[in-house]
Amino acid sequence: MADNLSDTLKKLKITAVDKTEDSLEGCLDCLLQALAQNNTETSEKIQASGILQLFASLLTPQSSCKAKVANIIAEVAKNEFMRIPCVDAGLISPLVQLLNSKDQEVLLQTGRALGNICYDSHSLQAQLINMGVIPTLVKLLGIHCQNAALTEMCLVAFGNLAELESSKEQFASTNIAEELVKLFKKQIEHDKREMIFEVLAPLAENDAIKLQLVEAGLVECLLEIVQQKVDSDKEDDITELKTGSDLMVLLLLGDESMQKLFEGGKGSVFQRVLSWIPSNNHQLQLAGALAIANFARNDGNCIHMVDNGIVEKLMDLLDRHVEDGNVTVQHAALSALRNLAIPVINKAKMLSAGVTEAVLKFLKSEMPPVQFKLLGTLRMLIDAQAEAAEQLGKNVKLVERLVEWCEAKDHAGVMGESNRLLSALIRHSKSKDVIKTIVQSGGIKHLVTMATSEHVIMQNEALVALALIAALELGTAEKDLESAKLVQILHRLLADERSAPEIKYNSMVLICALMGSESLHKEVQDLAFLDVVSKLRSHENKSVAQQASLTEQRLTVES
Numbered sequence: 001m002a003d004n005l006s007d008t009l010k011k012l013k014i015t016a017v018d019k020t021e022d023s024l025e026g027c028l029d030c031l032l033q034a035l036a037q038n039n040t041e042t043s044e045k046i047q048a049s050g051i052l053q054l055f056a057s058l059l060t061p062q063s064s065c066k067a068k069v070a071n072i073i074a075e076v077a078k079n080e081f082m083r084i085p086c087v088d089a090g091l092i093s094p095l096v097q098l099l100n101s102k103d104q105e106v107l108l109q110t111g112r113a114l115g116n117i118c119y120d121s122h123s124l125q126a127q128l129i130n131m132g133v134i135p136t137l138v139k140l141l142g143i144h145c146q147n148a149a150l151t152e153m154c155l156v157a158f159g160n161l162a163e164l165e166s167s168k169e170q171f172a173s174t175n176i177a178e179e180l181v182k183l184f185k186k187q188i189e190h191d192k193r194e195m196i197f198e199v200l201a202p203l204a205e206n207d208a209i210k211l212q213l214v215e216a217g218l219v220e221c222l223l224e225i226v227q228q229k230v231d232s233d234k235e236d237d238i239t240e241l242k243t244g245s246d247l248m249v250l251l252l253l254g255d256e257s258m259q260k261l262f263e264g265g266k267g268s269v270f271q272r273v274l275s276w277i278p279s280n281n282h283q284l285q286l287a288g289a290l291a292i293a294n295f296a297r298n299d300g301n302c303i304h305m306v307d308n309g310i311v312e313k314l315m316d317l318l319d320r321h322v323e324d325g326n327v328t329v330q331h332a333a334l335s336a337l338r339n340l341a342i343p344v345i346n347k348a349k350m351l352s353a354g355v356t357e358a359v360l361k362f363l364k365s366e367m368p369p370v371q372f373k374l375l376g377t378l379r380m381l382i383d384a385q386a387e388a389a390e391q392l393g394k395n396v397k398l399v400e401r402l403v404e405w406c407e408a409k410d411h412a413g414v415m416g417e418s419n420r421l422l423s424a425l426i427r428h429s430k431s432k433d434v435i436k437t438i439v440q441s442g443g444i445k446h447l448v449t450m451a452t453s454e455h456v457i458m459q460n461e462a463l464v465a466l467a468l469i470a471a472l473e474l475g476t477a478e479k480d481l482e483s484a485k486l487v488q489i490l491h492r493l494l495a496d497e498r499s500a501p502e503i504k505y506n507s508m509v510l511i512c513a514l515m516g517s518e519s520l521h522k523e524v525q526d527l528a529f530l531d532v533v534s535k536l537r538s539h540e541n542k543s544v545a546q547q548a549s550l551t552e553q554r555l556t557v558e559s
Contacts, residue, residue: 005034005042009049024058028068035075043076052076052089059094066098070109077116086117087124096128099136104147107140111153115160125160129167133157138174145183155195162202171203177212184221190236197243204247210254214261219269222248230281238283245287248273252294262295265304270295277313282326285317289332296339306346311337315358327367334359334373341380351381351388363401368411375405375417382428393425393434399441406446419450420458423465435473444469444480451489456500459493463506470513478517487514487523494532501541508533508544508551515558530555 276288450462536548
């Protein structure tokens with residue numbers, strides 16, 4: 001075998017140059033046979049023989065043995081050590097040219113060769129994209145959709161190329177959406193559909209392609225799959241139901257595709273998705289709630305959905321998942337409620353529907369994603385709703401849990417949202433009872449720490465809440481404000497040139513409010529605030545400059 005192979009390679013070198021067709025074909029057949037028997041060893045010998053360099057000249061459109069040569073390249077490139085030698089031998093460019101062939105066997109072997117050479121190499125795949133293979137392959141898929149092997153080759157190529165961000169724009173300029181949906185409709189085998197799904201998922205991350213897929217009718221196909229598979233307990237069907245409903249949710253992440261499917265709340269797709277929420281299938285409940293959260297990305301949609309009873313459906317769903325519930329469903333339903341609570345007009349309606357009570361049932365959850373959405377939903381609901389903010393702010397269980405979560409160092413999102421909700425309870429209720437509850441539960445130190453956050457919006461919310469505490473319940477909070485070193489922090493914020501104008505402004509308002517406490521007043525005097533404040537009188541921001549003058553007068557009088 002080894003001797004035969006060596007002879008074949010020697011002979012091939014001569015015939016490749018002479019282009020003696022019969023003996024060339026014979027040599028190539030022998031090579032393919034040898035590769036079938038021992039691919040790795042044969043590939044090593046091919047590399048050592050230097051024959052790869054001659055292959056480029058055998059890949060011309062005129063060559064009668066181009067399909068076999070491409071097949072050999074595809075076989076040797078299954079070995080990782082052969083891929084760079086194939087590139088160095090200049091095989092990529094002639095192979096790309098052969099994608100314009102009309103011969104299906106040539107196309108198949110060429111596609112395999114390129115796929116194997118570029119396998120797992122983003123830089124080589126990017127090179128193919130720059131050489132324009134995407135439009136060519138999409139065209140091939142349309143022409144040869146009856147050829148199963150060629151179709152599969154195109155799908156594998158799309159799956160690999162679609163992972164690269166640079167491919168999305170090229171895909172969007174072809175009719176890939178139309179071709180894939182056409183192909184999808186014809187498939188009945190699970191494996192084939194799965195293959196198409198693997199191409200659709202990365203492509204659908206692009207907003208332009210999302211819209212093209214919606215327009216090509218993909219959603220109707222997905223809804224059909226859901227309907228067919230929902231009651232099945234076969235593993236393949238369960239997988240397909242999950243993939244189909246997940247893809248459906250992904251299509252709704254694009255603003256245009258989402259709005260097209262919402263159709264003013266009258267769309268059949270929107271109606272079908274609504275029917276998933278009360279279903280007994282967890283995957284459909286999850287997809288339904290996530291879809292609603294995606295539809296709820298603009299005020300008009302949110303208002304329409306709340307007026308048409310979506311809140312009650314979501315609350316029923318949450319109710320079914322209170323005890324040992326499905327965490328992903330809880331998270332999705334809370335996400336939807338949070339988004340629905342953003343328009344001002346919806347807040348009172350959702351409060352009177354009992355959303356806070358429904359959400360508070362999850363206060364005992366130990367799952368950070370659920371905690372995060374629970375906090376966000378409550379914060380949206382109480383925005384400018386004084387009565388609701390007061391009611392929640394006097395709820396000792398809630399406030400104690402917030403204080404506990406303010407220390408969740410492993411979960412920055414939960415920690416940030418807890419701080420923001422504590423501050424919001426004070427800012428929106430302006431209630432002495434709420435402040436007392438927060439002081440008693442040990443929440444003051446967290447609000448003071450929040451004033452040093454890297455996010456200006458959080459710093460601001462903290463300072464406004466602290467100013468209300470100082471104005472309404474300074475005596476109650478005095479000791480906690482002292483031990484949290486509030487005065488030193490305010491001095492630092494005012495002295496720091498990087499502090500935003502609103503931070504400087506609110507820090508000075510707070511300094512004035514603290515003067516009513518003897519011990520805090522003394523701290524202010526000891527820290528020479530006058531120097532820092534008088535410098536701010538010439539600040540470029542008018543409000544800061546005015547507040548600096550007022551604060552300076554107050555400090556001078558009080559000293």
